[in-house]
Amino acid sequence: MTPINEEQSMLIFDLLEGNLSETEKATAIELVNSDANLKNEYELLKKTYLQKEDVVHFPDKLTLHHIPKSTNHFYLYIKPIAAAAVLLIIAGIGVYYFRSQTNTINTGKISGKTITIKPPAMKTEKTIPEVLSIAPKTLIVSETKYISSPISAADTSLIPFTEKPGSNILSLTATSPRAATPTEVSTEEIEYRIAFYPQQTAPATNRKKRSLYYQLFKTGRTMLANLQLPEVKINTQKSKHRLPNINIQINTPANYATYNEN
Amino acid sequence: MNEEQFHQCVTAFSDGLYRFALKNLNDHDEAKEIVQSSFEKLWLHHSKVDAAKSKNYLFTVAYHCMADYWRRNKKMMPITDESAMQQAAPSSEYTGLKELVNKALEILPDIQRTVVLLRDYEGYSYQEIGSITRLNESQVKVYIFRARQTLKNHLGSMEGII
Numbered sequence: 121m122t123p124i125n126e127e128q129s130m131l132i133f134d135l136l137e138g139n140l141s142e143t144e145k146a147t148a149i150e151l152v153n154s155d156a157n158l159k160n161e162y163e164l165l166k167k168t169y170l171q172k173e174d175v176v177h178f179p180d181k182l183t184l185h186h187i188p189k190s191t192n193h194f195y196l197y198i199k200p201i202a203a204a205a206v207l208l209i210i211a212g213i214g215v216y217y218f219r220s221q222t223n224t225i226n227t228g229k230i231s232g233k234t235i236t237i238k239p240p241a242m243k244t245e246k247t248i249p250e251v252l253s254i255a256p257k258t259l260i261v262s263e264t265k266y267i268s269s270p271i272s273a274a275d276t277s278l279i280p281f282t283e284k285p286g287s288n289i290l291s292l293t294a295t296s297p298r299a300a301t302p303t304e305v306s307t308e309e310i311e312y313r314i315a316f317y318p319q320q321t322a323p324a325t326n327r328k329k330r331s332l333y334y335q336l337f338k339t340g341r342t343m344l345a346n347l348q349l350p351e352v353k354i355n356t357q358k359s360k361h362r363l364p365n366i367n368i369q370i371n372t373p374a375n376y377a378t379y380n381e382n
Numbered sequence: 383m384n385e386e387q388f389h390q391c392v393t394a395f396s397d398g399l400y401r402f403a404l405k406n407l408n409d410h411d412e413a414k415e416i417v418q419s420s421f422e423k424l425w426l427h428h429s430k431v432d433a434a435k436s437k438n439y440l441f442t443v444a445y446h447c448m449a450d451y452w453r454r455n456k457k458m459m460p461i462t463d464e465s466a467m468q469q470a471a472p473s474s475e476y477t478g479l480k481e482l483v484n485k486a487l488e489i490l491p492d493i494q495r496t497v498v499l500l501r502d503y504e505g506y507s508y509q510e511i512g513s514i515t516r517l518n519e520s521q522v523k524v525y526i527f528r529a530r531q532t533l534k535n536h537l538g539s540m541e542g543i544i
Contacts, residue, residue: 129531130527133527133530137526161534164534164537164538165530165534167479167483167534167537168483168486168529168530168533168534168537169502170483170487170498170499170502170503171480171502172502172503172505174401174480174484174503175397175401176397176400176401176404177397177400178396178397178399178400178414178417179414180414180418181392181393181396181397183418184392184396184417184418184421185389185392187385187388187425196426
């Protein structure tokens with residue numbers, strides 16, 4: 121008797137599994153019948169097949185027929201609902217954090233738009249009594265008053281007065297001294313601070329921003345205080361630079377009347 | 383699938399499913415649990431399950447329940463030949479070939495036992511077994527072949543003893 125090789129084992133397996141065609145099956149049967157060893161292998165392998173008649177009855181079949189009349193969908197979907205709620209809370213915290221950050225930290229967004237800011241209702245500084253005494257239509261601002269303001273000497277050179285002293289219309293333009301550096305300042309933040317917190321100092325973490333704030337606070341504050349203008353119009357422009365070009369136009373009462381009409 | 387079809391499924395497949403679970407786990411309580419869970423899931427998703435595929439659905443769910451059970455009980459660890467032989471040795475109450483084969487099933491690795499049970503008892507094709515166990519047809523065939531060889535060798539050795 122020769123030992124059975126793997127190929128013969130596979131052939132017998134395929135024969136029993138029904139994997140052979142009719143022709144192959146006939147050949148295989150003939151081969152098995154011709155060799156006692158293969159025949160023995162065949163018979164032994166055949167015994168490994170489980171009999172379908174080996175029935176086992178499920179004892180609690182009646183309980184399976186019981187169907188709950190209503191399915192509580194809340195409990196069915198509780199996990200997805202909980203997961204969605206957690207995600208919403210996380211997203212909400214993220215949005216809140218982001219928005220709170222944008223109020224104090226530079227976002228890098230510069231938007232070109234015009235914002236009209238009403239001056240603070242309470243003006244504590246009355247540094248120029250003569251201005252207060254002047255009627256709005258004949259507003260006179262001397263160049264000397266601005267030069268003596270807290271703006272540094274370097275900055276004052278960037279704030280040219282286009283009108284001569286004694287004029288009743290004042291147009292003032294402030295340009296950033298660091299126009300060559302990339303922009304990083306949120307103008308909305310600056311405007312907000314000028315309008316509502318004129319005395320607040322800027323965060324010390326960003327020196328350039330602080331410098332700009334300081335300049336704008338002092339400028340805006342001085343202008344508001346000195347000129348007693350009903351409104352200040354601040355135009356910001358898009359800029360590729362770190363500090364935006366900031367044009368500050370001060371409307372005298374005459375301009376304000378025109379502005380209101382528009 | 384409607385309610386009537388569900389009841390027909392219970393009548394037609396609960397015994398086979400129970401046998402499948404029982405032969406795989408050798409634990410009556412756990413097998414009952416698995417059958418109940420499978421039918422619960424079937425009813426839960428009865429609106430999405432086609433009645434013609436309900437048997438496949440039940441056996442797939444049952445198989446995955448058993449896979450979880452094996453993972454929990456660390457039964458996936460291979461059994462050494464020696465301990466397996468001792469475990470599967472015929473008892474004094476030996477009654478015949480059927481018991482011998484059933485005992486021999488216990489020495490098989492879980493996946494081999496599962497494919498053999500699905501093949502022999504339920505008459506599933508290699509493809510259908512593959513869809514239940516997430517194997518391809520070749521893998522199923524190989525597992526069945528290896529299982530048969532193991533069973534054959536075991537029966538051969540037992541016949542000598544008996």
